[in-house]
Every structure is written in C-alpha cells, then in structure tokens.
Amino acid sequence: MSTATGIGSLPGTSDHDYAEAVRLVLDELGDLPHVPELPGRGVTAAMTGRGLAVVDGLAADLQPAGWRLTDTSGVDHRRARSLLAQDLDTLEELADGATGALKTQVAGPWTLAATVEKPRGDKVLSDHGARRELAQGLAEGVGAHLADLRRRVRGVDRWIVQVDEPALAAVAHAQVPTASGFGRHRRVDPPELSAHLEWVVAAITDAGGEAWVHSCAPQTPWALVAGTGVAGLSADLDVLGPADLDTFAEALEAGRTAALGVVPSTDPATEPSDAPITERVQRWLDMLGLDPEVVAGHLVVTPTCGLAGASPAWARRAVRLTATVARNL
Template identity: 80%
Template sequence: MTRATGVGSMPGTTDGDHVEATRLVLGELPDLPHVPEVPGRGVTAAMTGRGLAVVEGLGADLQPAGWRLTDADGVDHRRARSLLAQDLDTVEELAQDYQGAFKTQVAGPWTLAATVEKPRGDKVLSDHGARRELAQALAEGVRTHLADLRRRVRGVDRWIVQVDEPALAAVVAGKVPTASGFGRHRRVDLPEASAHLEWVVSAIVDGGGEAWVHSCAPQTPWALVAGTGAHGLSADLDMLGPADLDTFAEVLESGRTAALGVVPSTTPAGGASEVRTTERVQRWLDMLGLDPDGVGEQLVVTPTCGLSGATAEWAGSAVRLSATVARNL
C-alpha cells in the first residue's frame, strides 16, 4: 500500500504549535508519521540549528553572520540541543501507543558545510579538513540520536532518518557564495560529495535505521545520491528532470523507496484536487514504466517543501490530502 508522510517542517511560532503538529501527523499519517520541525520558533529550531544539535564532539555558536563552529558550546547551541530534547519529549509522550514505522529528519553534511562557518570565518565548505571533520561529527551524532529515538518510542519497529540536502546541488556545481558574496566556493568533486554522504548513511544503517536523502533543489545529482547506499530518495516532483527518471525507476525497481512531493505546501489559487494529484503521480509512474500496484509501499506521497510557510489550516489540509492520494494510488 502506498503511504503518505511529511517532509518535516510545519507552520507555527511556539512550542504549543509543535505539540499540535505532532498530534496532526500522528492522527493523519498513521502509516508513516514524522517528528515535526517548527522552524518558525527561531534559528535554534531551524534546519541548521537542529542539525548542529545532533552533531557530536564539535561546539558551535550563533554569530551575526550565522552559525559558526567554536571550541565550546555557545548558549545558542545549548538552546538548540535543549529544544530538540524538548520536542522529542513531546513525541515520546504523544506516541506512547504507536506501533510501526516513524521518520525523523537531520540536515546533511553538505548543507551544514554550506551554511556553517569555520571558527575564523568563511564557510566550512572552503576547507577540506573542516568539512570532513563536520561530516564525521554528524555521522557520530546521528548514531547517538537514533539510539535516543529508539529508547524513547519503543513501539517503532523501523526508524527512517531523512538526510536533508537542499544545498547539495549548489555544492557540486560550485554555486555556494563566499562570505563576501562576491565569489563562489569551488565545486566539490563528486567522489568526495558521495563519500561524506556515505558516512552519514552508514551511521544510520549501523544504528538500525533506514536512510533516505531529501532535496527540494533542482539539478540535485540523484544518481550520486542513489549510489551512497540510501534506501530512499525524496524530492518534489516539480524539481525532477528527464535525466532523473532512470534513477528513480531503478530505485523503485530495486525495492527501495521514492518519496514524491506532489501536494502544494501553500494554499493553491485554484484549490487542490485529489483526483488531479493522483492522476499526476500515475502519469509519472507510467513514464517510468511502472504500475502503482507494483510499487506498493515503496512509493510515498508527501507535500512539497515549504510547509512551514503555510497557514495552520492549509498544513492540515495538505497532510490529509497527501494521505488521501496515497490511499487512491
């Protein structure tokens, strides 16, 4: 059976909004709920801050230019870790009776390298040693994080860890701006890009989890991602080009997972039709030469990226529509 889940982020600005988001995903996405993220609460709750909260063995602090690695944890880094623990307390409490698969999310090594600065400034991306150290610290932190999740929600028999890499396309294309904004960092060679992702994917697998990689950016190198050992690829359907069809077909044919963002993340002007959305996915599968009955639960339906920018009402509608489309398929 085709399943539905969320990408991760949800609208809101308070801790109470996170509680409501958790109730929503547990109630409306019973086949594959996820740990909600509510980045509207501030930088410590946003993707980079939450990723640094998982990283083990490295300190960080928030500077005027953004997150920066430091010798010791700064107050904002401690806040990010505290907020993550608080959110997991909420999930633990509300999911006490849950049985089945569950998904969580973490920023990937290249997205962190492109958004976090070295101690003396400029992005971690600019330094081979620094980006290797950050990726390895993330991999180690993911192992610990996954063990914590397994302890908290004991009814989960399958933890999926979605590695968010929206910056990967820019990293391998040499499009990440330098600190001055006047230049661009050198492109990262594909073997190195793959190796850093592989460290994180392997850490997830070693911890008993299932690794997915998600990106909502165009021109993401999906063939590279598929070669890292990730079990699932997650993308907005609008961002996939003709060159990506073979990769996603091979993933599904090999028994792995493809998660497609097909439900708009903000209220569409003309409304959203479950029939049209279902037919759109069916047409895409037809282009791949696959039948919905044949892919079953390997196909996952999600809203598109950016649900944190939606109204609370539309977020609920988008989650329910995703579940309906999955049932239709």
C-alpha cells in the same frame, strides 16, 4: 499500498503549536508519521541549528552572520540542544503506544558545510579538513540521536532518518557564495560528495535505521545520491529532470523507496483536489513503464517541500490531502 508522510517542517511558533503538530502527524499520517520541525520558533529550531544540535564532538555559536564552529558551545547552541530534547519529550509523551514506522529528519553534511562557518570565518565548505570533521561529527551524532529516539518510542520497529540536503546541488555546481558575496566556492568533486553522504548513511544503517536523502532543489545529483547506499530518495516531482526520473524509477524497481512531492507546500490560489494529483502520479508511473501494483509498496507521497511557509489551515489540509492521494494510489 502507497504511503503518505511529510517532509518535516510545519508552521508554528510555540510549545503548544509543537504539541499540536505532533498530534496532526500521528493522527493523519498513521502509516508513516514524522518528527515535526517548527522553524518558526527561531534559528535554534531551524534546519541548521537543529542539525548542529545532533552533531557530536563539535561546538558552535550563533554569530551575526549565522552559525559558526567554536571551541565551546555558545548559549544558542545549548538552546538548540535543549529545544530538541524538549521536543522529543513531547513526542515521547504523545506517541506512547505508537507502532510501525516513524521518520525523523536531520540536515545533511553538505547543507551544514554550506551554511556553517569555520571559527575564523567563511564557510566550512571552503576547508577540506573542516568539512570532513563536520560530516564525521554528524555521522557520530545521528547514530546517538536514533538510539535516543528508539529508547523514547519503543513500539516503533521501523525507523527512517531523512537526510535533508537542499544545498547539495549548489555545492556540486559551485553555486555557494563566499563570505564576501563576490565569488563562489569551488565545486566539490563527486567522490568526496559521495563519501561524506556515505558516512552518514552508514551510521544510520549501523544504528538500525533506514536512510533517505531529500532535496527540493533542481540539479541535485540524484544518480550520485543513489550510489551512496540510501534506502530512499525524496524530491519534488516538478524539479526532476529526465535523468533523475530514470534514477527514481530504477530505485523503485530495485525495491527502494521513492518519495514524490506532489501536494503544494504553500497556500495555493485554488485548492486542488485529490483526483488530479493522483492521476499525475499514475501518469508518471505509466510514462516510466512501472506497474503501480508492483511498486506501490515503495512509493511515498509527500508535499513538494516543508510546510513551514504555509498557513496553519493549509498545512492541515495539505497533510490530509497527501494521505488521501496515497490511499487513492
């Protein structure tokens, strides 16, 4: 049977909203719930701030231009860590007795390198040593983060860590702007792109987890990602090119997970029903010559991206629609 899950983010601005988000994913995505993220609460709850809260051995602070590495943690970095711990307390309470699988998310090494500045300015991406240190700190931290989750939710026996890499395509194709905004950072060579991801994937695996990589961006180098040892690939079906489709098909045939974003992540003009979405996935499988009965256990249905930009009503509907499509498949 196919499974449904969410990408991670949901709408909401308060602690009460966070508790409701946890209840929503536990109730509607019972086979594969995820740790919710509510970036609407501010920068300390958004992807980069939450990623830095996981990184081990590096300090950061929030500057007017964004997050920057520093000698000691600033108040916003401490708040990001405190908020993460508070959210996990809520998860621990509401997920008491949960069994099966659970997914969490963390910003990937290249997305952090493209969004965090060095102590003296400009992106970490601009410095080979700095981006290496950040990736290794993330690898160390994600292992500890997963150990913390295991301690909190003891009944779960399958842990998935989704490594979010929305900036990977921009890094690979020299599209990340410099501090001045007039230039672009050099492209990073494929061996280094792969190595940094491999460190994080290996840390997740060594901690007893299952690593997926997710990106909603077009031109993500999925063949490179697939070669890093990841157990799952997750993308919006609309942005996958012909070569990417082959990579996803090969992953399914090899018994790895392919998570396809097919449910709108923002309020649509006309609300879709489950039937045409189900048929679209079936056509995709047929086009690639894949037997639905053979690959169903490795096929995951998701929204096209995070739901932070959706209205609360559509977010709830999208989660339920995703679960319905998975059941149909």
